[in-house]
Amino acid sequence: MGVFNKLFSKKKKVDNTAQIAKQRLLSVCIAQTNTTGEERSELIQKIKAAVIQVVSDYYKTKIDADQINVGKIDSAEDILELTVNLPDDQKSEEAK
Amino acid sequence: MSRVIVVTSGKGGVGKTTTSAAISTGLALAGKKTVVIDFDVGLRNLDLIMGCEKRVVFDFINVIQGEAKLSQALIPDKHVSNGKLAILAASQTKDKDALTKEGVGKVIDELKEMGYEYIICDSPAGIEQGALMALYYADEAIIVTNPEVSSIRDSDRILGILQSKSRRAENGEEPIKQHLLITRYDPTRVASQQMLSTDDVLEILKINLIGVIPESQDIIMASNAGAPVILTEKSNAAAAYQDTVERILNPNQDIPFRFTVEEKKKGFLSKLFRKK
Numbered sequence: 001m002g003v004f005n006k007l008f009s010k011k012k013k014v015d016n017t018a019q020i021a022k023q024r025l026l027s028v029c030i031a032q033t034n035t036t037g038e039e040r041s042e043l044i045q046k047i048k049a050a051v052i053q054v055v056s057d058y059y060k061t062k063i064d065a066d067q068i069n070v071g072k073i074d075s076a077e078d079i080l081e082l083t084v085n086l087p088d089d090q091k092s093e094e095a096k
Numbered sequence: 097m098s099r100v101i102v103v104t105s106g107k108g109g110v111g112k113t114t115t116s117a118a119i120s121t122g123l124a125l126a127g128k129k130t131v132v133i134d135f136d137v138g139l140r141n142l143d144l145i146m147g148c149e150k151r152v153v154f155d156f157i158n159v160i161q162g163e164a165k166l167s168q169a170l171i172p173d174k175h176v177s178n179g180k181l182a183i184l185a186a187s188q189t190k191d192k193d194a195l196t197k198e199g200v201g202k203v204i205d206e207l208k209e210m211g212y213e214y215i216i217c218d219s220p221a222g223i224e225q226g227a228l229m230a231l232y233y234a235d236e237a238i239i240v241t242n243p244e245v246s247s248i249r250d251s252d253r254i255l256g257i258l259q260s261k262s263r264r265a266e267n268g269e270e271p272i273k274q275h276l277l278i279t280r281y282d283p284t285r286v287a288s289q290q291m292l293s294t295d296d297v298l299e300i301l302k303i304n305l306i307g308v309i310p311e312s313q314d315i316i317m318a319s320n321a322g323a324p325v326i327l328t329e330k331s332n333a334a335a336a337y338q339d340t341v342e343r344i345l346n347p348n349q350d351i352p353f354r355f356t357v358e359e360k361k362k363g364f365l366s367k368l369f370r371k372k
Contacts, residue, residue, distance in 0.1 A: 022292055
């Protein structure tokens with residue numbers, strides 16, 4: 001590279017990738033097992049709200065957070081299991 | 097009282113063996129009777145990093161299978177002149193299933209009886225038998241992580257395993273103390289937002305930070321020479337490992353983390369007129 005090129009060339013633009021990496025990690029890591037009880041409870045409430053939103057897209061009757069049971073799969077230490085109890089009449093109506 | 101410390105990570109190539117070698121050497125230099133065990137059956141490397149590869153006669157598996165006495169398999173380290181450091185090499189030929197819970201437990205108990213204050217278990221990568229055995233008897237864990245996505249995710253997985261698959265977890269005892277060691281840290285890239293910072297990593301993994309080792313050419317030079325990097329003079333990586341050892345020895349002492357902030361480059365004039 002000549003002297004003029006060196007003097008007047010544009011610097012290569014560098015993307016700030018650290019924050020992208022952080023966000024991606026936060027979404028995949030199960031570090032929630034290391035979170036405090038309060039943080040975990042807040043997280044579960046957020047997950048429940050998201051599930052309610054998804055269910056409301058497919059079913060007419062609305063469900064509330066009490067109809068979602070939270071558990072853990074015994075054989076795996078890091079898999080959270082959510083069970084949604086749908087009203088029977090709603091299920092049969094959808095089946096028709 | 098002995099402390100059994102596993103050096104683990106999940107991901108390969110993050111610096112577990114370099115860390116095991118550096119920390120065990122640092123502890124021995126501080127006068128602590130230390131043994132470092134290679135759990136990587138079939139792919140041993142600790143002997144190379146410690147520079148004792150030509151002195152391996154018997155190995156860990158020979159001891160477990162009763163083919164040699166523990167005293168015959170322990171290799172005295174030549175870098176630490178006080179005789180406080182020994183290495184127990186892994187087998188290069190045997191099956192990793194030869195590492196049994198009972199066998200490993202018996203060897204660790206015998207090392208404790210021999211008066212070893214620190215038993216450092218150098219874990220292989222992955223989450224199979226060797227890695228599980230390396231962490232099973234641990235009192236503490238050093239999780240080695242690069243500030244990079246795949247390494248952090250694997251460390252997160254290892255944290256879950258430590259909490260469920262160790263002897264302490266099985267017996268419902270006090271959990272393994274977990275410490276995070278960040279390696280290959282480059283403050284310049286962190287400053288330009290191209291690398292996750294220590295705070296970012298801690299926010300994700302949520303465990304106690306025990307050391308930050310800067311990216312350094314000294315590490316490859318040390319492994320080339322078969323001498324733990326902590327012995328390298330005027331090396332930032334060696335100084336950072338030394339700080340880590342101090343934190344292991346004095347957990348209640350507040351030792352500042354060095355080499356985590358970008359060093360400002362000196363200008364032309366200050367270079368020209370600097371005082372010697």
